[in-house]
Amino acid sequence: xxxxxxxxxxxxxxxAVKAQSADKYTAAMQKGMALVDSANTPEQFTSAANFFERxxxxxxxxxxxxxxxxxxxxxxxxxxxxxxxxxxxxxxxxMSYAEKADAIxxxxxxxxxxxxxxxxxxxxxxxxxxxxSMIPKANALLDKASAIDPENPRAYLVxxxxxFYTPEAFGGGKANARGLLTTAADKYKxxxxxxxxxxxxxxxxxxxxxQCN
Amino acid sequence: MKKYxxxxxxxxxxxxxxxxxxxxxxxxxxxxxxxxxxxITLVNTYDGASTxxxxxxxxxxTEIGQHVLHYVTVGFKPDSVAVNxxxxxxxxxxxxxxxxxxxxAVTITAGTIETGDAKKGAVxxxxxxxxxxxxxxxxxxxxxxxxxxxxxxxxxxxxxxxxSGAETRxxxxxxxxxxxxxxxxxxxxxxxxxxxxxxxxxxxxSGGYSAQYGQALSSALILESKDLAEKTSxxxxxxxxxxxxxxxxRFENSSLTVGGTYYNLHPTYSVFKQNIHWDQAPIDKTGNxxxxxxPTKSSMLKIFSQYSNNDVSLFTDNPDTAGVIHVIDHNKNTxxxxxxxxxxxxxxxxxxxxxxxxxxxxxxxDSNNFRKNDHLLQGRFTLxxxxxxxxxxxxxxxxxxxxxxxxxxYQSRSFNDNMQAAFTEGEVFLGDNVVMxxxxxxEHSSYLADWNLAPRTSLAVKTGTHSQVSMAYGIFYxxxxxxxxxxxxxxxxxxxxxxxxxxxYLTSGLTFRVEAFYKxxxxxxxxxxxxxxxxxxxxxxxxxxxxxxxYAKGIDVFWRDKQSIPGGDYYISYSYLDTKRDFRNYPIQxxxxxxxxxxxxxxxxxxxxxxxxxxxxxxxxxxxxxxxxPNNPDFLSDKTKAYNNLSMNLSYLTRLFKQFAVxxxxxxxxxxxxxxYGYNYPSNGxxxxxxxxxxxxxxxxxxxxxxxxxxxxx
Numbered sequence: 001x002x003x004x005x006x007x008x009x010x011x012x013x014x015x016a017v018k019a020q021s022a023d024k025y026t027a028a029m030q031k032g033m034a035l036v037d038s039a040n041t042p043e044q045f046t047s048a049a050n051f052f053e054r055x056x057x058x059x060x061x062x063x064x065x066x067x068x069x070x071x072x073x074x075x076x077x078x079x080x081x082x083x084x085x086x087x088x089x090x091x092x093x094x095m096s097y098a099e100k101a102d103a104i105x106x107x108x109x110x111x112x113x114x115x116x117x118x119x120x121x122x123x124x125x126x127x128x129x130x131x132x133s134m135i136p137k138a139n140a141l142l143d144k145a146s147a148i149d150p151e152n153p154r155a156y157l158v159x160x161x162x163x164f165y166t167p168e169a170f171g172g173g174k175a176n177a178r179g180l181l182t183t184a185a186d187k188y189k190x191x192x193x194x195x196x197x198x199x200x201x202x203x204x205x206x207x208x209x210x211q212c213n
Numbered sequence: 214m215k216k217y218x219x220x221x222x223x224x225x226x227x228x229x230x231x232x233x234x235x236x237x238x239x240x241x242x243x244x245x246x247x248x249x250x251x252x253i254t255l256v257n258t259y260d261g262a263s264t265x266x267x268x269x270x271x272x273x274x275t276e277i278g279q280h281v282l283h284y285v286t287v288g289f290k291p292d293s294v295a296v297n298x299x300x301x302x303x304x305x306x307x308x309x310x311x312x313x314x315x316x317x318a319v320t321i322t323a324g325t326i327e328t329g330d331a332k333k334g335a336v337x338x339x340x341x342x343x344x345x346x347x348x349x350x351x352x353x354x355x356x357x358x359x360x361x362x363x364x365x366x367x368x369x370x371x372x373x374x375x376x377s378g379a380e381t382r383x384x385x386x387x388x389x390x391x392x393x394x395x396x397x398x399x400x401x402x403x404x405x406x407x408x409x410x411x412x413x414x415x416x417x418x419s420g421g422y423s424a425q426y427g428q429a430l431s432s433a434l435i436l437e438s439k440d441l442a443e444k445t446s447x448x449x450x451x452x453x454x455x456x457x458x459x460x461x462x463r464f465e466n467s468s469l470t471v472g473g474t475y476y477n478l479h480p481t482y483s484v485f486k487q488n489i490h491w492d493q494a495p496i497d498k499t500g501n502x503x504x505x506x507x508p509t510k511s512s513m514l515k516i517f518s519q520y521s522n523n524d525v526s527l528f529t530d531n532p533d534t535a536g537v538i539h540v541i542d543h544n545k546n547t548x549x550x551x552x553x554x555x556x557x558x559x560x561x562x563x564x565x566x567x568x569x570x571x572x573x574x575x576x577x578x579d580s581n582n583f584r585k586n587d588h589l590l591q592g593r594f595t596l597x598x599x600x601x602x603x604x605x606x607x608x609x610x611x612x613x614x615x616x617x618x619x620x621x622x623y624q625s626r627s628f629n630d631n632m633q634a635a636f637t638e639g640e641v642f643l644g645d646n647v648v649m650x651x652x653x654x655x656e657h658s659s660y661l662a663d664w665n666l667a668p669r670t671s672l673a674v675k676t677g678t679h680s681q682v683s684m685a686y687g688i689f690y691x692x693x694x695x696x697x698x699x700x701x702x703x704x705x706x707x708x709x710x711x712x713x714x715x716x717x718y719l720t721s722g723l724t725f726r727v728e729a730f731y732k733x734x735x736x737x738x739x740x741x742x743x744x745x746x747x748x749x750x751x752x753x754x755x756x757x758x759x760x761x762x763x764y765a766k767g768i769d770v771f772w773r774d775k776q777s778i779p780g781g782d783y784y785i786s787y788s789y790l791d792t793k794r795d796f797r798n799y800p801i802q803x804x805x806x807x808x809x810x811x812x813x814x815x816x817x818x819x820x821x822x823x824x825x826x827x828x829x830x831x832x833x834x835x836x837x838x839x840x841x842x843p844n845n846p847d848f849l850s851d852k853t854k855a856y857n858n859l860s861m862n863l864s865y866l867t868r869l870f871k872q873f874a875v876x877x878x879x880x881x882x883x884x885x886x887x888x889x890y891g892y893n894y895p896s897n898g899x900x901x902x903x904x905x906x907x908x909x910x911x912x913x914x915x916x917x918x919x920x921x922x923x924x925x926x927x
Binding site for chain 1: 249250252254256257258259260261262263266287288340341413443444720721722775782820822825866867868873
């Protein structure tokens, strides 16, 4: 009987260890998602970015760690107060992770949205020099994202956001952004995401919409 | 039972105690600065941490044994350290080195000014070129605001460091362009043929350039055409001088653009007073096709073809008869360029190209008919092998079929030349702070019946995070101008030797460059001719030979500040030039009329949100130029007064019929400076007539509408 209990105890330990390793990726993603969801400062985004980069380095067949590594680095540069060269380097780094995600899962609407977002933000570092060539590039990526998945709210959100921050003289401004953001808001209501797939932006969309009115 | 529970607890706790290692430490730069946000990873695991604001990190891992700890952050070189995980806490003190990035990497800058959008070190972007005040979207006019150039007054060309216009050659995607300008008219310089909107980048080299570029004594203007168009769109422009239209169709992996312009200067010239007596103001018709195909991620095929047709007629003073000469000129030019490149492997790149250009110029000087034809067919192939991150070895070969014909009434003369050239060049990085380029080009010309071998070398050394010193040396050969080759087959290569020393300080917002140069000329073409020859006419020279020589030395300074004025941007360029040469029919070494001792340009751009406009202003100063005075026994010792010009552009961004539109106003010489380019004397020297700009002041109004491109128009 005692021997049996010992065996049972050992069995539980073995099982737990094994389950833990099988679920290591899921657990890591859960931890990472918690980091992203709670990140409000560039430092917190750096921690989240670094975490996803570690997972991405180990899991070269999964697109999500690459995607979130790109997403977090993008936000480090958007929110941070780095000099322009460092911002540029961060956007380049974000883009390289997005491209890796694209290579693992080609023609993915979410990855294209992210690439469009990164391209627009990189443009903004030296807008006078880059606007002419990079705004069309960003738009082409977002249009492609919408073409692949017309129901992806983030394609409209990013486009609306780009418009919001583009001077009125160049076709931007609040009035022009409102339509795109309203479309995005409608699509957020119906969005269906599963697992760790991108679901961000609904709150951001509302914040921008309020500023449009 | 209790015994076993204890045993269990001990077993579990000992297991976990054994399995967990705490890894902590600090990361600093070599000079002791701590870096936050560094990512520390135990390679092949998820384990790791980020450094905090004080540079500290800590994490625990269940891994055991020998592992590699990798650490990296933006702006620094990735590094790693081996660790042994055995349950004992590890405390590490690591150093991280600053990385070399595109902006602070050492590059060869002696003699080279890059413009474009892709390069961070670019001095001007392509939009800067298009919007420089006073340049009216002429690439060459915009480049005349850069150091090392003199303003073109009455002769065509880009005049670099004492060199004549013919000494600057234009390369379109690596292929030599024979006639980048329209016809030379009497005392009036003409525009360059290519629109700045065709190009994504321009490298303007004022000396010491790479062995890839042959047939240019003083300067190489390297134009790189745009890649695939992003969108299908249509563009219309209406200007006071004419109109244009272009349509771009974007396909999956390719894009096609078809466009044309029609310019007629008659309406403007009849409103604004002209110093030139126009019989028919210039009319220009241009059409072009651009096709770009990207069959794979690493390759690109580009085809460009352009046809242009210029007609003009005017009366120019004839100082000898005190009357006028009626000049009629028709110029037809075609230019086609096909290039292909493929980075078929990360270490290899091939580039191949073919181009053909020809010009038919015909017209009349009073009752005499003249014609001037030229053509150039070129094929070129380059292979580049990359070593490591930046070093490379490049080799290539090219062949030219070059010729010209000149006719006067019923007589004509022509020449044909077959040239072959081969070049090789290596760029070697010696560590992060030193780069050396060494190469050479060999050419053979059938018409000159001679070889040449031109060695080139440059060296750049980084002196600080943002600064570097570079130097260059090279020998440059060029065939004499067509007009001389047409009259003699005894001529040989003209030769120049360049020595450059350059200092550059570059951040993303500031650029400061200073460059000292010395250029020695040899074997320049000389001939006998009475008087001071005009380049527009058909002249007969005698005793042509390569007996000329000369020198040019000076200092160029460039300062650009994009960061100090919100929405504003300015640059200042200054060139000091001391040059004398003995060429053409000069009796002695003298400073030619196209070289100014002091040249200053100040260009300022400001975006004004309230009026949704960009204002651009450019001021140009040039000290007096020499002119030929037959009464003065000292050849070319008279000088004109200094040249001053202040131009302004205003671009108002708006929407018309819901489409993106730009309204454009440009005024040149706002203060109305009375500039004099030189003087024309009759052969007896009794009187003189000033050579004046075509008009005291030029005005241009325009409207540009883009349809279908929702770039700025969601």
